[in-house]
Amino acid sequence: MTESAPPRLYILGLGAIGGLLAAHLCKVLPLTLILRKPPTLADENAGEGTLNLCWQPLNGKRPREMLELKWSTVDAIAHPIDTLFITTKSYQVESAIEQVRAILAEDTRIVMMQNGLGSQHRLMEQLPKKQIYAATTTEGANIRETANRRLWLHAGKGKTHLGPLTNAAKQRSCTDIVSWLNNAGLDCEFAGNIMQALWNKLCINCGINPFTALLNCPNGRIIEAELFRSKIAALSEELAFASSHAGFPQQSAQIERQIRQVAEKTAENISSMLQDIRAGRKTEIDAINGFAWRYAEQYGLPYTVNKDLTEKVRRISQPAI
Numbered sequence: 001m002t003e004s005a006p007p008r009l010y011i012l013g014l015g016a017i018g019g020l021l022a023a024h025l026c027k028v029l030p031l032t033l034i035l036r037k038p039p040t041l042a043d044e045n046a047g048e049g050t051l052n053l054c055w056q057p058l059n060g061k062r063p064r065e066m067l068e069l070k071w072s073t074v075d076a077i078a079h080p081i082d083t084l085f086i087t088t089k090s091y092q093v094e095s096a097i098e099q100v101r102a103i104l105a106e107d108t109r110i111v112m113m114q115n116g117l118g119s120q121h122r123l124m125e126q127l128p129k130k131q132i133y134a135a136t137t138t139e140g141a142n143i144r145e146t147a148n149r150r151l152w153l154h155a156g157k158g159k160t161h162l163g164p165l166t167n168a169a170k171q172r173s174c175t176d177i178v179s180w181l182n183n184a185g186l187d188c189e190f191a192g193n194i195m196q197a198l199w200n201k202l203c204i205n206c207g208i209n210p211f212t213a214l215l216n217c218p219n220g221r222i223i224e225a226e227l228f229r230s231k232i233a234a235l236s237e238e239l240a241f242a243s244s245h246a247g248f249p250q251q252s253a254q255i256e257r258q259i260r261q262v263a264e265k266t267a268e269n270i271s272s273m274l275q276d277i278r279a280g281r282k283t284e285i286d287a288i289n290g291f292a293w294r295y296a297e298q299y300g301l302p303y304t305v306n307k308d309l310t311e312k313v314r315r316i317s318q319p320a321i
């Protein structure tokens with residue numbers, strides 16, 4: 001009996017979450033990063049088709065590792081892709097798909113891991129027949145950059161939920177993907193209703209990310225700030241209306257409690273939005289409070305706090321890269 005070859009996984013988008021996934025999954029399965037061009041940092045270029053990813057496992061207790069990962073441009077990928085993780089920023093998803101469209105097979109599984117909401121809906125509209133899944137995670141992940149090196153850091157242990165978005169995805173099991181992530185050391189659970197998990201995470205991001213960006217502080221410090229204290233109740237109410245209208249009823253007190261809990265649990269973490277601002281990148285505010293604002297406006301629900309936070313963050317962030 002011939003054994004079938006293990007599946008090869010592909011990751012498109014080497015940000016903090018892409019690095020976190022790569023550093024874990026490369027230990028259990030063959031993996032290829034899809035890049036537009038060879039790594040430019042001398043320390044990262046490990047020669048023909050390989051890249052050095054400098055990885056700091058959780059809490060800094062374990063030593064840094066230099067992981068040698070395979071990478072490829074789209075043109076050089078000769079065989080059909082079974083499973084593709086898209087870990088770009090939410091506003092880069094469409095261009096990421098254009099980049100890989102030619103190598104998507106009929107039964108390629110696409111797993112989206114973006115902050116906020118909106119990009120998932122747009123991809124489902126763009127590729128309605130494809131097997132599209134989404135995952136959301138509370139793992140803490142950062143990138144620390146110096147002139148000639150990038151360090152990917154595992155900043156906090158969290159939980160990942162993964163489940164199908166399109167009908168085509170609902171017809172094919174993704175328990176193997178969930179198992180790969182668990183075997184790789186990420187605590188992952190199948191979510192039959194992944195939209196609910198995405199809405200829950202959206203509410204948490206809406207209540208933490210803009211405050212950290214505006215106050216330029218780690219997550220835990222927002223709780224004592226006047227800006228947060230004056231807005232959190234009304235913001236939670238807006239989010240409760242929006243989430244409930246979307247079919248995921250939540251009380252505003254419950255949303256506020258969760259926001260406070262996550263801010264405390266990830267107190268030392270620099271939110272992804274503040275990381276973007278500090279690195280001079282465009283933020284994901286339009287997929288976070290901007291999404292909640294537009295959604296609420298569309299359905300005649302209250303939205304003034306989400307609108308105000310979106311506009312304030314837009315004012316201090318960079319235009320698109």
Ligand code: KPL
Binds near residue numbers: 271
């Ligand atoms: O997901 C996050 C983010 O930074 O985007 C939180 C939950 C706020 C943790 O930092």
